[in-house]
Amino acid sequence: MYRFLVRRILGAAMILLIISALTFFLFFAIPRDPAAFACGKLCTPETLEIVRRNLGIDEPVFLQYWHWLVGIFTGRDFTYGHCDAPCLGYSFVNQEPIFQALVDRFPTTLSLTFGAAVVFLLFGIGMGMIAAARQGRPADKIASSASLIGASMQIYFVGVLATWVLVDQLQIIERPSYTPLTENPLQWFYGLLLPWLVLSIIFTANYTRMTRSSMVEQLGEDYVRTARAKGMSARTVFLRFAWRGAMGPVITIFGVDLGVLLGGAIITEQTFSLHGIGELSIKAVINQDLPMLLGVILVAATAIVLFNIVVDAAYAFIDPRVRLS
């Protein structure tokens, strides 16, 4: 276990290094004037000059990347101020260190992701299990059709429509907003309820289909037949054995989804005007703030890579046959 973790974390660090290097070169080597992209839409010639000097645009790109990389561990000084140790660069548009902006936004994205994950895991796996237990019967057909329709929905449409129906017309849910959990837990819950539900509509579908097909496959395995032959009830086999084997694929897509969502549920945050990481990235694109985008991409990639490792470790906990090596 220990060796597995060390090796995977080293591998992840390697991938992140490559991703950051690739992104950095794409951003700062390809455009004709990268400083203009870091300076923003409302850029005066003076600020452009400052940005140019601060980024060291005249130096070779390798050196610029090296400074950026070293800055993560030692911090950097910019004309507008000092950027403390985990320094992912400086946003000249917002006039603040990028790490600070990310830290400020992260709780929103975190709350959005984990709240939604609880809802869609419960519904998705639950519906999938029921569908598998009642194969071919009405419950199965309803669950399968519902998941197909859910999979064809788009957050940017359903989200707005749901806000209109539930918030504006029926007035049974509050308009989405973010209140820190520590400040007012109840308000936190009510403010995020609608985004959670809407995200769940879209994600549940995947889990229902995956759980169902995986369960159906497991129920056809030899060990299930053996257990039934020994006289165990169908319910016991279902609830004690079959689900363990069936969770593998579900965990895989859960890890992927969680990584993607933590990197910023961009469209969801835009739809509900929540100020998370995703909304930050959209702002960065519109304001032409490449250093900020670089930071967001790195955070998002870290989330994806991290959850890949978590998924692999989780396999071993659920299914003892899987060996970590």
Next chain:
Amino acid sequence: MTMPAPALPEASAAPGGRPPDAGSVGRSPGRLTWMRFRRDRTGVLSAFVVLFFFVVALAAPLISMAYGNDPYTQYGQEREGLLNEFGYPLLPNGGISGEFWFGLEPGLGRDVFMLLVYGIRTSLLIAAAATLLTTLIGVVVGLVAGYVGGRTDYLIGRGIDILLSFPSTLFFIAFMPVVESLFVSPREETPVWLRTVSLITVLTLFGWATIARLLRGQVLSLREREFVEAARITGASPARIIFKELLPNLWTPIIIQSTLLLPAFVTAEAGLSFLGVGIIEPTPDWGRLIQRGAEVYRDDITFLLFPGVSLVIFVLAFNLLGDSVRDALDPKTRR
């Protein structure tokens, strides 16, 4: 964007593309597939819906001529009595009338029906081009990696790993200005064709990895089969083996993957336009219609409903069609 999870068909049709259950009557595999498909009522219905969208896209100028309006004229601005002082249609339900079937766009006052019809063209053009390119690159890379193996395979595999670790939606939006800056300086207005090209490029760049990985796996198992060995012994060149021996056995997963890709690209493109980094005015586009709809939904919900519902119907029909095509091509995976 979430890529469709690779639908793994069990080892596809036997060498020569003939399914083992071909029977003694001597029907071709294509005919069998067609017969299976025709029996699937949902599949046929969704095929008609998909076909309808394609026909509308192709016939958009004809429809515009018969209908009498076009997607660019700002009727509400040019004529009195269509929009009120706040820019919203005077008639109820978004200004639906005999002249404007689906109402008027709030603000600019363009014809919603025409915007929708022409919007299909934009979506389908971008999605179809991206699907075609993605499939092409994915197939070539996947086949080469799987067949050549060794160091090539290792390098391609690691490249795919890295590509799939990129946060893709984020990269779509981040990459767009960089691609464009190659051609236009940041302060100039971006031409529409360039936006289209960069959208297709970005969608393709992050799309091919999934399909390549899937095909590589398939090739790895096919490579060891006798018919490939036979071809190698008779002195066939690698290119011949890849394209004449392996490729015909891979049509099933390729077709299934591309029917899943097209709707995924349509929604991805609409999503990018919704975020404001997709297709720009004045080219009609569904994503931008929904974006505008989300701005005005409290005063004019009708304007949001038309593009939203159309998109859901289109994606649903395509997903159903994809399922049916998979069932018809590969009856073993039937759920």
